[in-house]
Amino acid sequence: MEKAWLYPRSRARRVWRSVVLIVAAALVGGASAQTLTMAMAAQPDTLDPQVTSATAAFQVAKSIYDTLVEVDQSGEIVPALAASYEVGADSLSYTFHLVEATFHDGTTLDAADVVATIDRMRDPATASPKASEYAAITSVEALDDRTVRVNLSQPAPALLATLASGWGAILPSEKLASGHDFGNQPVGTGPFSFVSWQRDNAVRLAANPDYYKGAPQVSEVVIRFVPDSAVQLQGLMTGEFHVIDTVASADVDLIESNPNLELVRDPSGLALVAALNTRRPHLADPRVRQALNLAVDSQTVLDIAYGGGTPIGAFMEAGSPWLPDSVQPFPYDPEAARALLAEAGWDGSVTLDMALPQPYENHIQAGQMIQDYLREVGVNAEIRIVEWGVWLSDVYGGVHDFDITVIGHTGKLDPTGRLDGYGTEATNYPGFDDAEVAQWLLDGAKETDVEARRELYANVLTRLHDGAPFIYIGTPNRTHARAANLQGFWITPMLDSFDFRTARFE
Amino acid sequence: MTRYLLGQALSFVVTLWVVLTLVFVGMRALPGDAATILGGMDASAEQIAAMRERMGLAGSWGVQYAGFLGDVVRGDLGDSLRERRPVTSVLLDRLPVTLALASLAFVISLVLGLGLGLLAGLRPGGVIDRFTTFYATAALALPEFWFGFLLILLFAVNLGWFPVLGLPPTGLSWQASWHLLLPAVTLAIPRSAQVARLTRALVLEQRRADYVRTARSKGVTGRGVARHIASNALPGVLPLLALELGGLLTGTIVVEQVFGLPGLGATILGAIAARDYPVVQGVTVLAVVVYVGVNWLADLLQLAFDPRLRTA
Numbered sequence A: 001m002e003k004a005w006l007y008p009r010s011r012a013r014r015v016w017r018s019v020v021l022i023v024a025a026a027l028v029g030g031a032s033a034q035t036l037t038m039a040m041a042a043q044p045d046t047l048d049p050q051v052t053s054a055t056a057a058f059q060v061a062k063s064i065y066d067t068l069v070e071v072d073q074s075g076e077i078v079p080a081l082a083a084s085y086e087v088g089a090d091s092l093s094y095t096f097h098l099v100e101a102t103f104h105d106g107t108t109l110d111a112a113d114v115v116a117t118i119d120r121m122r123d124p125a126t127a128s129p130k131a132s133e134y135a136a137i138t139s140v141e142a143l144d145d146r147t148v149r150v151n152l153s154q155p156a157p158a159l160l161a162t163l164a165s166g167w168g169a170i171l172p173s174e175k176l177a178s179g180h181d182f183g184n185q186p187v188g189t190g191p192f193s194f195v196s197w198q199r200d201n202a203v204r205l206a207a208n209p210d211y212y213k214g215a216p217q218v219s220e221v222v223i224r225f226v227p228d229s230a231v232q233l234q235g236l237m238t239g240e241f242h243v244i245d246t247v248a249s250a251d252v253d254l255i256e257s258n259p260n261l262e263l264v265r266d267p268s269g270l271a272l273v274a275a276l277n278t279r280r281p282h283l284a285d286p287r288v289r290q291a292l293n294l295a296v297d298s299q300t301v302l303d304i305a306y307g308g309g310t311p312i313g314a315f316m317e318a319g320s321p322w323l324p325d326s327v328q329p330f331p332y333d334p335e336a337a338r339a340l341l342a343e344a345g346w347d348g349s350v351t352l353d354m355a356l357p358q359p360y361e362n363h364i365q366a367g368q369m370i371q372d373y374l375r376e377v378g379v380n381a382e383i384r385i386v387e388w389g390v391w392l393s394d395v396y397g398g399v400h401d402f403d404i405t406v407i408g409h410t411g412k413l414d415p416t417g418r419l420d421g422y423g424t425e426a427t428n429y430p431g432f433d434d435a436e437v438a439q440w441l442l443d444g445a446k447e448t449d450v451e452a453r454r455e456l457y458a459n460v461l462t463r464l465h466d467g468a469p470f471i472y473i474g475t476p477n478r479t480h481a482r483a484a485n486l487q488g489f490w491i492t493p494m495l496d497s498f499d500f501r502t503a504r505f506e
Numbered sequence B: 001m002t003r004y005l006l007g008q009a010l011s012f013v014v015t016l017w018v019v020l021t022l023v024f025v026g027m028r029a030l031p032g033d034a035a036t037i038l039g040g041m042d043a044s045a046e047q048i049a050a051m052r053e054r055m056g057l058a059g060s061w062g063v064q065y066a067g068f069l070g071d072v073v074r075g076d077l078g079d080s081l082r083e084r085r086p087v088t089s090v091l092l093d094r095l096p097v098t099l100a101l102a103s104l105a106f107v108i109s110l111v112l113g114l115g116l117g118l119l120a121g122l123r124p125g126g127v128i129d130r131f132t133t134f135y136a137t138a139a140l141a142l143p144e145f146w147f148g149f150l151l152i153l154l155f156a157v158n159l160g161w162f163p164v165l166g167l168p169p170t171g172l173s174w175q176a177s178w179h180l181l182l183p184a185v186t187l188a189i190p191r192s193a194q195v196a197r198l199t200r201a202l203v204l205e206q207r208r209a210d211y212v213r214t215a216r217s218k219g220v221t222g223r224g225v226a227r228h229i230a231s232n233a234l235p236g237v238l239p240l241l242a243l244e245l246g247g248l249l250t251g252t253i254v255v256e257q258v259f260g261l262p263g264l265g266a267t268i269l270g271a272i273a274a275r276d277y278p279v280v281q282g283v284t285v286l287a288v289v290v291y292v293g294v295n296w297l298a299d300l301l302q303l304a305f306d307p308r309l310r311t312a
Helices: A011-028 A055-061 A111-122 A159-164 A173-177 A229-238 A249-256 A286-295 A298-306 A334-343 A361-376 A388-396 A415-419 A435-446 A450-467 B002-029 B034-039 B045-054 B061-073 B087-122 B127-141 B144-158 B176-207 B210-217 B222-259 B264-273 B277-305
Strands: A035-040 A069-071 A077-079 A082-087 A093-098 A137-144 A147-152 A192-198 A202-207 A220-225 A261-267 A271-276 A351-358 A380-387 A404-409 A470-483
Touching (some): A035 A055, A035 A229, A069 A159, A093 A111, A111 A137, A111 A147, A111 A173, A229 A249, A229 A470, A249 A261, A271 A361, A286 A361, A298 A361, A298 A470, A351 A361, A361 A380, A380 A388, A388 A404, A388 B034, A415 A435, A435 A450, B002 B061, B034 B045, B087 B127, B087 B176, B087 B222, B087 B264, B087 B277, B127 B176, B144 B176, B144 B222, B176 B222, B210 B222, B222 B264, B222 B277
Parallel strands (some): A035 A220, A351 A380, A351 A404
Antiparallel strands (some): A082 A093, A137 A147, A192 A202, A202 A220, A271 A404, A271 A470
């Protein structure tokens, strides 16, 4: 909802706002600063990490649960509940050695908890949306109290990435056995224990003094669900919130000019694309799809619709180590686009159906810009706004009712997470079909040699560049804002989880 | 009386059945289901099928419909597909916020509407009467959310007297009534306008009645006449008040969105977006029960106020 008119950015208003901020800071300062309040736009559907795929759920769950391994600030996978691990012969098993930790209900972490957790994930009755990532696991066994072995049917180099992700959270076996409602009453070993959750309002968490990596420095974390970025900013300025996760590009200057606020920009893990339905006869020719890539100035789309970012030339986030240097973004060259369209016999008789997902304003804006760019080279597109549930069921899935659609694909720690299914028409929404790509992907999923694996994915990405089942847009910056006196708060690379463990006020 | 009660009960059952059937069909006619949406962009087709099975969405509509009606008859609203807990506990979590907001709004609209209407009707053409006419026209002409934004802009953003955000993180409490005041006023504005208009009209009608002339001729003046007029005019407002009280429950949907309040409005919008059928159905049952119940109560109150209706 556009509510910019509520906040006219006049000079007088800025002065007034800083007065409010100073007064608020004076009132808030001192002992009460032990509570850290964050505003986030989305909200979890459940806090049971095994039955959801929602980023928002994992963003909150990160503070309550721990994983065997985790991602550090540079994106590397490092030990967590597993102090160390070994890879077995032929890469067909992983053995994890657990740290000493306790769950919030007082029980001690042991191998049985890990076994019960992974077994529940693999149980068809759980119906986890992430179950397929555990497909290579044949069994999980407790070698002793503190040692767990995961046995595999084939090498699974992506398994550590899965175990480091939000859905790899370890749950207490006693509560699993009794059918505890983790969705509404989460219990983990995490740095904060669950206090309360009122949907559409707030989750409250209390510091866990017994946390195995040392107690957090703030005593309480409150995460409030505030969909509107203008309200988030208002709360940040009055001191009601210490961190906000959504910054409208129009508000960037206001935050940067305020000495009490800090704007944090880092690259996200998103791959923004305008998918092209290659099943449609008029989009079946790769030359047409390449021409559409040449027709769009992706840097401008990123700057205007997404608040800045880096263009990409294939289906992988910018800066990914899996992207070969040879794959570069398509240049903006409307002349070349027209020539290529003419060569492919494009006669302009077809109007493309552009389905844009509501309520994602930035994707809708990007779609409108792309529509203009395409018109410049003689390709007409008509925009159709589609509600998110309808988009998932009829555009992304089901009958694939679209010619073009704009969306962002979230970051994955391992390339299989992003590329899985992109060689076979039936298992990817642009309908890209390439037997060689399919084979490379199968090989890549079990290749344990890093260099050989890198080459396989380089082949895949080169093919996805040339075949152009997408108009590649880019990877946007991830922006959040915080009070300048808040230090040590960070957002996990790729996974976008919130990490409050080292957060403190100065 | 028994006949009356039976008739009411029957019409309640029929209303409930019709509305629930409409909601059942309407929700399922929307593309996408809870499994598709919960699975998002990452779950494979097999995973989504497994989730659909687990949620009990795999069977035909007929089977689901029969099961659903059977559950409703037994008083069971089922489990939320998204929250994985009974719909009744979802409703019990959210109802207090909406009830608090609706009752506060009701009281405000009652005081404002009756007060303005009475004063305007007793002195037609006076300052208060002219103001009431202007207020009623303006309040009914402009959409509710417009007043909401206006109040936020003025009192929360510019003056800073009220918090911009719905509730404190601790949820509903006495301190929260401060948070609820702006949304309650937003809801009350158009409703008080209607009450004021009707009250004014009823008072004007009573002023012309014979008994008033008789009372005046017997020497009853000012306050005395006004008391007679008020006690005869006010029962006529009851049906409107009942309608409004029933309508407040749905009226809160928009206002809860504007103010970010975690009540039933946010619940039903979230549930529609997530295709959480049991929750949408549960909120509908609640709305029908409240609506029918309140109207029933108004009928009975009117009987109590007006002895003439009892013989009918």
